[in-house]
Structure formats: C-alpha cells, structure tokens
Amino acid sequence: MRMKILVTGFDPFGADKINPAIEAVKRLPAIIAGATIIKLEIPTKFNVSAQVVHTAIAAEHPDYVLNIGQAGGRFALTPERVAINLDDGRIADNAGYQPVDHTIHADGQTAYFTQLPIKAMVREIREAGIPSAVSNTAGTYVCNHIMYQVQYMRDKEFPDIKAGFMHIPFLPDQVVNRPGTPSLSLADDVKGITAAIAAIVARDGQGDIKTIEGTIA
Amino acid sequence: MRMKILVTGFDPFGADKINPAIEAVKRLPAIIAGATIIKLEIPTKFNVSAQVVHTAIAAEHPDYVLNIGQAGGRFALTPERVAINLDDGRIADNAGYQPVDHTIHADGQTAYFTQLPIKAMVREIREAGIPSAVSNTAGTYVCNHIMYQVQYMRDKEFPDIKAGFMHIPFLPDQVVNRPGTPSLSLADDVKGITAAIAAIVARDGQGDIKTIEGTIA
Amino acid sequence: MRMKILVTGFDPFGADKINPAIEAVKRLPAIIAGATIIKLEIPTKFNVSAQVVHTAIAAEHPDYVLNIGQAGGRFALTPERVAINLDDGRIADNAGYQPVDHTIHADGQTAYFTQLPIKAMVREIREAGIPSAVSNTAGTYVCNHIMYQVQYMRDKEFPDIKAGFMHIPFLPDQVVNRPGTPSLSLADDVKGITAAIAAIVARDGQGDIKTIEGTIA
Amino acid sequence: MRMKILVTGFDPFGADKINPAIEAVKRLPAIIAGATIIKLEIPTKFNVSAQVVHTAIAAEHPDYVLNIGQAGGRFALTPERVAINLDDGRIADNAGYQPVDHTIHADGQTAYFTQLPIKAMVREIREAGIPSAVSNTAGTYVCNHIMYQVQYMRDKEFPDIKAGFMHIPFLPDQVVNRPGTPSLSLADDVKGITAAIAAIVARDGQGDIKTIEGTIA
Numbered sequence: 001m002r003m004k005i006l007v008t009g010f011d012p013f014g015a016d017k018i019n020p021a022i023e024a025v026k027r028l029p030a031i032i033a034g035a036t037i038i039k040l041e042i043p044t045k046f047n048v049s050a051q052v053v054h055t056a057i058a059a060e061h062p063d064y065v066l067n068i069g070q071a072g073g074r075f076a077l078t079p080e081r082v083a084i085n086l087d088d089g090r091i092a093d094n095a096g097y098q099p100v101d102h103t104i105h106a107d108g109q110t111a112y113f114t115q116l117p118i119k120a121m122v123r124e125i126r127e128a129g130i131p132s133a134v135s136n137t138a139g140t141y142v143c144n145h146i147m148y149q150v151q152y153m154r155d156k157e158f159p160d161i162k163a164g165f166m167h168i169p170f171l172p173d174q175v176v177n178r179p180g181t182p183s184l185s186l187a188d189d190v191k192g193i194t195a196a197i198a199a200i201v202a203r204d205g206q207g208d209i210k211t212i213e214g215t216i217a
Numbered sequence: 218m219r220m221k222i223l224v225t226g227f228d229p230f231g232a233d234k235i236n237p238a239i240e241a242v243k244r245l246p247a248i249i250a251g252a253t254i255i256k257l258e259i260p261t262k263f264n265v266s267a268q269v270v271h272t273a274i275a276a277e278h279p280d281y282v283l284n285i286g287q288a289g290g291r292f293a294l295t296p297e298r299v300a301i302n303l304d305d306g307r308i309a310d311n312a313g314y315q316p317v318d319h320t321i322h323a324d325g326q327t328a329y330f331t332q333l334p335i336k337a338m339v340r341e342i343r344e345a346g347i348p349s350a351v352s353n354t355a356g357t358y359v360c361n362h363i364m365y366q367v368q369y370m371r372d373k374e375f376p377d378i379k380a381g382f383m384h385i386p387f388l389p390d391q392v393v394n395r396p397g398t399p400s401l402s403l404a405d406d407v408k409g410i411t412a413a414i415a416a417i418v419a420r421d422g423q424g425d426i427k428t429i430e431g432t433i434a
Numbered sequence: 435m436r437m438k439i440l441v442t443g444f445d446p447f448g449a450d451k452i453n454p455a456i457e458a459v460k461r462l463p464a465i466i467a468g469a470t471i472i473k474l475e476i477p478t479k480f481n482v483s484a485q486v487v488h489t490a491i492a493a494e495h496p497d498y499v500l501n502i503g504q505a506g507g508r509f510a511l512t513p514e515r516v517a518i519n520l521d522d523g524r525i526a527d528n529a530g531y532q533p534v535d536h537t538i539h540a541d542g543q544t545a546y547f548t549q550l551p552i553k554a555m556v557r558e559i560r561e562a563g564i565p566s567a568v569s570n571t572a573g574t575y576v577c578n579h580i581m582y583q584v585q586y587m588r589d590k591e592f593p594d595i596k597a598g599f600m601h602i603p604f605l606p607d608q609v610v611n612r613p614g615t616p617s618l619s620l621a622d623d624v625k626g627i628t629a630a631i632a633a634i635v636a637r638d639g640q641g642d643i644k645t646i647e648g649t650i651a
Numbered sequence: 652m653r654m655k656i657l658v659t660g661f662d663p664f665g666a667d668k669i670n671p672a673i674e675a676v677k678r679l680p681a682i683i684a685g686a687t688i689i690k691l692e693i694p695t696k697f698n699v700s701a702q703v704v705h706t707a708i709a710a711e712h713p714d715y716v717l718n719i720g721q722a723g724g725r726f727a728l729t730p731e732r733v734a735i736n737l738d739d740g741r742i743a744d745n746a747g748y749q750p751v752d753h754t755i756h757a758d759g760q761t762a763y764f765t766q767l768p769i770k771a772m773v774r775e776i777r778e779a780g781i782p783s784a785v786s787n788t789a790g791t792y793v794c795n796h797i798m799y800q801v802q803y804m805r806d807k808e809f810p811d812i813k814a815g816f817m818h819i820p821f822l823p824d825q826v827v828n829r830p831g832t833p834s835l836s837l838a839d840d841v842k843g844i845t846a847a848i849a850a851i852v853a854r855d856g857q858g859d860i861k862t863i864e865g866t867i868a
Contacts, residue, residue, distance in 0.1 A: 072434070075613070075615065081303075082301055084353070086330070090429060091433070100427050109326065109327050111299065111326075113327060126610045129605075129607035131609045131612075131615075133613060136354040137353040137432070138434065139431070140432050141434065172564050172622050178565075179510070180509055181565075183565065183618070184606065184619075210318060211317075214305035214307040214358060215358065216307050216308070217286065292831055292834075346822075347827070348823055348829075350830060389780055389835065390781075392726070393781070396727070396782070397726055399726060400782065400833070402835075404836065504868070515735075516737075518732075518733055518764075520732075520764070522864070523865050524863060524864075525867070534865070543762075544733075544760050544761055544762040544764060545761045545762035570735070570788040571787040571788035572868060573866040574866050575865060575866065644752060646749075647739070647741075648739035648751070648791040649741060649790040650722070650792045651721070651723070651794050
C-alpha cells in the first residue's frame with residue numbers, strides 16, 4: 001500500500017498577506033517518491049491549529065506528518081529537531097490570543113524530538129540546489145506549538161505516526177520592504193520540500209543518516 | 218546566610234586562544250547583590266566538564282548554578298531557556314571527542330527548562346546598557362551538554378539547586394579576522410553578567426517576570 | 435527606430451562554477467518594453483572585459499549599456515550609483531591579474547555617476563516583487579572596473595550612450611555551502627532585470643525620479 | 652614642530668540621544684604618537700557642519716583632518732576611501748533639511764579619494780584588537796558630505812592638508828532595542844581611533860601600505 005504523508009501549511013499572519021508555507025504546500029505534487037501527499041491548510045491559531053491537524057490524522061491515518069511554517073529572517077529550509085512544551089507569543093495569533101510562558105500540556109514531555117530523518121532531508125534539499133540546515137529551535141510561537149501538539153498526539157493517541165516540522169524563509173515579495181532580509185522563491189520552496197519528502201520516504205524504516213550537522217551555539 | 222552562586226566559564230576551544238566566558242567569570246566581583254560568587258573554570262570537553270561541575274556542586278552546595286559559554290556569531294548576552302538531551306558536535310571537543318546524535322542520559326528527560334528568571338535577567342542586562350535576548354537553543358555542543366548535565370544532576374541528585382546557562386558573543390579581538398561578525402567587550406560581558414546575577418538574586422523565590430520575549434521562529 | 439540596450443554579464447570567477455549575471459542575461463527576452471536587447475558575455479578580467487565591451491559598443495551603437503555582475507552576500511538587486519577610478523583586487527581575476535590600488539585611467543575622472551535612472555529601476559524591480567536597493571559602491575574589483583571603463587568610454591569617445599551597472603545576489607545553489615548567505619533565484623533575477631530595463635526605457639529623456647533612497651552610512 | 656591633527660565628531664541625530672563619534676573624540680588623548688590632537692564637535696547638519704570645520708581649519712592650520720561619524724549597522728571601524736559629490740538624505744538632518752540627489756559643489760570633482768593611509772590605519776586598528784575594514788562608501792548623508800566638503804576645501808583653498816573620514820559602529824547601549832545589530836564599546840572606539848591616528852603619524856610622507864583590502868562588491 002502507498003505511504004501517506006500529511007503535509008500542512010499555515011495561513012498568513014502578522015503583517016503579511018501571504019504565507020509561503022501554505023502556498024508551497026498547495027503546489028506540491030500529489031505523489032512524491034511513490035507516497036501520497038495529503039495537503040492541509042491550518043490556521044495560525046494556537047489552539048485551533050492542533051484540532052484541525054488532529055481531525056486530519058484521525059481521518060487519514062497518515063504514516064508521516066510534516067508541518068510547514070514560515071520563519072522570517074532565515075536563509076534556508078530548516079527541518080526542526082525538537083519541539084518544546086511552551087507557548088510564548090511575541091505577537092498575538094490570528095485569533096487575537098497571545099500566551100506568555102504557558103505550558104502546552106501539563107502531562108506532556110518537556111520536549112519531543114522529531115521522528116523525521118532531518119539530516120537526510122537537509123542533504124537531499126542541498127542536492128536539489130537549495131540551502132538547508134538543521135534547526136534546534138522552532139521558536140515559541142504557533143510553529144513550535146503545532147510541532148509539539150502533533151508529537152503529543154503521537155505520545156498519547158497515535159503512536160504509529162512519525163512527525164516533524166520544517167521552517168521556510170520569506171518569499172522575495174515579502175522582503176521588498178524589509179531591507180537586509182533573506183528570501184527564497186516559491187519554486188525553490190516547492191523543490192526543497194519535495195526533496196525533503198523524498199528523503200523521508202527513502203529513509204523509511206532506517207532512521208536518520210549520521211552526518212555532521214551539529215551547532216556550537 | 219549568604220546566597221551562594223556557582224558561576225562557571227569554559228576554556229578556549231576550536232581556533233580561538235581565548236574564551237570570553239572564563240575571562241569574564243574571572244573578572245566578576247566576589248559578591249554580587251549580596252550573594253557569594255564561586256568561580257570555576259571548566260574544560261570544553263563533553264564528559265569531563267560535567268564531572269568538574271558535579272564536584273563543585275557537591276563541595277559548595279550552591280543555591281544557583283550559572284554556566285557561561287561563548288556563542289560566536291551572536292549579538293547579545295543570551296540566557297538559555299532549555300537544554301536538550303543530545304550531543305551533536307560540529308567539531309571535536311578539547312579531548313578530541315566528537316559525538317554525533319548521542320543521547321546524553323537514557324534516563325534523563327528529553328529536555329529541561331532552566332529555573333533561572335531569564336526574562337528578568339534580559340531586562341536587567343538591557344538596563345545596564347548591554348544587548349540581551351532570551352535564546353531557545355543552546356546548540357548541540359558542550360554548552361548545551363553542561364546545561365543539560367546540571368539539570369540532570371538537579372533531577373536526580375541535587376533537587377534544591379536552580380540552574381541555567383548564558384551565552385556571550387565573541388570578543389572584538391576574536392573577530393578581527395572574522396569580518397561581518399559581531400562582538401562585545403570583556404568589560405561589557407562583566408557588566409552584563411553582573412546584572413544578570415543581580416536579577417537572579419532579586420527574583421529569588423518569586424519566579425520569572427512575564428514580559429514579551431517570545432520568538433516566532 | 436527601436437531603442438538598443440547592450441546588456442552584459444560576467445562569466446564565473448573565484449570558487450564558483452556559475453555566475454548568475456551571465457545566466458540571467460542569457461534568459462532575458464529579445465525585446466523589453468519595445469527596446470532591442472543585445473546580450474554579451476564578458477570575461478571576469480580587468481583589462482579584457484573593457485575591450486570586449488568597447489568592441490560591442492563600436493559595432494552596435496547602443497543607446498544604453500547595462501552591465502550586470504554578481505555581488506555575493508547582497509540581499510537584493512542593486513543598481514550602482516557611482517564607479518571609482520581604482521582597481522583593488524581582493525582576489526586575482528580570471529587572467530591571474532590582481533592589481534592593488536591601481537588607478538584605472540590617469541586622465542579619467544576620480545569617479546563617474548551613472549546616467550541610468552537607478553531610483554526608477556529600484557521602484558520597478560520592487561513592484562515586480564523582487565527586493566532592490568540603490569548601492570553607492572560597486573566594490574573595487576572587475577565590476578567597478580567595467581562600470582568605470584564604460585563611463586570613461588562615454589567621457590572620451592561615445593558621449594551619446596547612457597550607462598550603468600547592476601549587482602545581483604548569489605543563486606540558491608551557490609549558497610548551499612555558504613550558510614547564512616542570502617540568495618535569489620535565476621527566475622527572479624530575470625524578472626528583476628527585465629523590470630529595471632523597462633524602467634530605463636520608460637524614463638528615457640526624463641532623468642531619474644526623486645524618491646528617498648539615500649544611505650546614512 | 653609638532654604635527655597637528657584636527658579630529659571631529661558629530662553630535663547625536665535621528666532617534667539616538669548619543670553619538671559614539673563625538674563621545675569617542677572627547678576621550679582621545681591630547682597627544683597621540685607625538686601629534687597634537689585638536690578636538691571638535693560638529694553638528695549633524697549638511698551645511699553648517701562644513702562651515703564649522705572650515706573655521707577650525709583656518710584657525711588651526713592642521714596637518715591632517717580626521718572626521719569621525721556613526722555608521723549604525725557596521726561591525727568594525729571603517730576608514731573611508733572616497734567621498735562623492737552628492738547629498739541624498741534618507742532622513743532629515745538636525746536642521747530639518749533633507750536634500751535628495753543634490754550636487755554638493757557644481758565646480759567640485761565627482762569624487763575625492765582620501766589622502767589618509769587607510770590600509771595602514773586598518774592594520775593598526777586590528778593590531779590593537781579591534782575589528783576594522785576599508786570602506787568604499789561613506790553613504791550619502793552628512794558623513795559623506797563633510798568628507799567631501801573637506802576635500803573640496805583642500806582642492807580649492809587648503810592644498811597642504813591631508814584629510815579623511817572614519818565610520819564607527821553603534822555603542823552597545825544603542826542596540827539594546829535594535830536586535831541583531833552589532834555594536835562596539837566606547838573604550839574600543841577610543842583605542843581604535845588612537846591606533847588609526849598613530850598609523851597616520853607613522854606613515855606621514857610615505858603614502859599608504861599595499862595590502863590586500865579590496866572588495867569584490
């Protein structure tokens with residue numbers, strides 16, 4: 001049976017009218033490396049986002065979940081290593097909610113490591129000619145929240161899924177009025193996410209590769 | 218009785234002949250805001266560093282432990298929020314050891330949050346005229362390692378200590394041959410660390426302040 | 435009669451196997467905003483580059499000359515304001531020649547301002563959704579050299595041409611092994627250069643627009 | 652007879668209440684490497700600044716003029732190579748005047764190169780442990796203006812002076828609310844400017860050294 005991968009993208013938030021995450025997800029092929037891609041737009045809202053993903057997991061029983069989010073200011077596609085049990089909003093979410101130093105789940109782990117082969121993803125994205133790096137923080141906003149929530153669902157309810165998150169930079173259009181800020185095109189986002197998903201499929205059942213991608217600080 | 222704070226600094230590593238962490242620690246006052254400062258140099262070695270700190274904690278019974286380390290490329294003094302259960306060396310440590318994706322303790326938590334009032338520390342450092350920000354990743358090298366190890370000691374053996382980590386930038390002298398890299402002077406490091414420790418003392422028993430210091434990504 | 439615009443791009447230099455300048459120039463339309471585009475590859479060599487452009491100007495009698503070059507590390511398409519009478523190579527050129535503090539022409543002006551409407555170009559590039567900014571230095575390598583040389587030709591021999599230079603960032607593929615370095619896709623380069631040329635045509639005979647694009651330092 | 656060096660610093664402008672330029676100048680020794688230092692505060696105003704410097708040159712007959720200014724966002728002390736005949740204000744000056752694309756002097760050269768030994772200055776500053784680099788643009792605001800004006804005075808009226816400009820970064824206190832912006836301490840500014848002046852004295856009559864300090868773009 002075909003592998004199923006649920007890929008989500010957030011809608012626009014803050015001052016931006018567009019979010020490269022959902023735009024790139026919409027443009028992914030229906031099938032990547034033989035796996036069926038299920039696409040899902042999720043709202044940039046702390047609580048609702050998790051409910052929407054939960055419903056999709058319950059309905060679709062995907063093998064993998066890959067959440068995609070915008071990381072303004074980053075230079076590269078960055079698969080995330082870890083999600084932490086904390087909401088700490090720099091700005092309010094799209095529901096007007098701005099938690100400060102809130103624990104997400106009192107009975108959840110302090111953090112969860114991803115099950116995705118992030119180093120293999122980084123390698124494949126680079127081989128596609130797109131900059132990529134392992135990230136060790138998904139921030140403290142809705143992106144970290146959804147990554148944590150999906151891991152929590154895995155911990156408590158769906159032990160068979162493997163899940164993770166990848167951040168992508170601003171689009172060129174978003175940095176026209178943000179001098180000195182890096183960007184990446186939508187076409188390159190699609191190419192890079194496709195390569196990352198191909199790496200997930202290729203490494204299925206084998207764990208990650210052991211390459212030097214650590215960070216001093 | 219006087220509060221006791223153990224403050225550690227790493228020795229030089231990689232291409233550098235100096236480490237601002239131990240240099241700044243050496244220059245701290247003996248007493249800050251009424252608390253006794255115990256200074257300790259520790260080696261930039263994954264395993265030995267933790268043993269050295271363990272010995273000092275066992276001997277001194279400090280109320281707080283603050284580990285200081287160099288974060289080349291950062292612009293500000295950055296108290297760390299969380300340590301993760303992972304060693305992933307970009308370079309070998311001073312013992313020639315370079316773990317890749319190693320779990321630090323199989324029976325440790327995935328991550329530990331600091332007990333230090335990081336937002337109060339950031340506020341006090343800024344009020345001293347030094348740039349500061351909360352960081353959500355201590356990297357995957359010896360700095361994260363020691364932060365994690367001290368938390369593990371707290372979890373298993375010394376439940377009464379409160380502990381955490383702060384990264385500091387390169388010194389100006391270290392960036393002379395690294396164009397486009399920020400730095401901070403040793404005098405400002407000392408001023409900022411002193412302010413951070415004063416914040417720790419001032420908030421003792423009250424937890425952290427609730428300011429907006431979250432990170433989107 | 436149709437306006438003629440000579441657009442040049444340099445070949446690869448230094449450690450790179452590709453130069454976005456010539457790649458983008460090759461992909462420009464044959465006609466932009468009614469003007470005929472004459473494309474020319476030029477070598478990244480201090481002396482030969484000027485001879486090649488001189489030959490093309492003498493043969494084609496273009497109304498405008500726009501030289502395009504790679505500026506690794508820049509975030510945006512940057513029309514240059516001024517060329518200076520100086521060669522000061524950080525690295526050797528493709529002929530192995532590395533001048534240090536050489537005057538280009540003893541009888542040339544200390545610098546020449548471009549005749550291109552750089553602020554109108556910046557505005558049009560941004561309206562195409564691509565980041566852009568006026569630059570006040572073309573460096574001291576072959577890019578500044580060719581910009582200066584074409585101005586010198588204008589000063590001494592071809593008073594009717596209007597000329598200028600635009601720098602473009604690295605391609606994504608070029609930054610895969612240069613972490614923390616911005617890039618722009620070839621498609622966006624082509625879109626941005628096309629918009630810049632449309633601005634040149636639209637402002638022909640009217641000079642530049644008066645927008646706030648100055649630089650404090 | 653002792654060599655005389657006129658060193659000027661601008662007063663605060665824009666959103667800042669302090670300008671490291673005048674603060675550093677005030678703290679310079681009275682004599683550096685045997686040369687008498689004459690210190691002068693000048694207003695951040697396009698027109699008045701030049702009158703104030705002109706008066707001081709006429710009164711003091713210095714051998715050298717070194718103007719110091721703040722370059723927010725730079726990482727290093729940057730001696731300037733060239734001043735251009737253009738005022739293009741991103742913001743209004745302290746008199747509320749904001750020229751856009753104005754020629755400074757219709758009978759002045761397009762640009763003037765400094766007479767200061769900028770590469771020797773860079774070398775000496777680095778040897779003092781402070782980051783430094785040659786800059787090829789002084790911007791288009793009051794800093795470039797005063798550098799150009801002093802060169803114009805030299806061209807037309809005071810042929811014996813040698814003159815130039817150096818930019819210095821923000822102070823740490825100025826970047827507390829500007830995350831991701833580099834800074835340098837006032838003590839390091841003073842140390843670096845002192846080293847630069849020592850280099851000026853040491854190279855007097857010999858011109859600059861020939862080191863590799865060019866910029867690709």
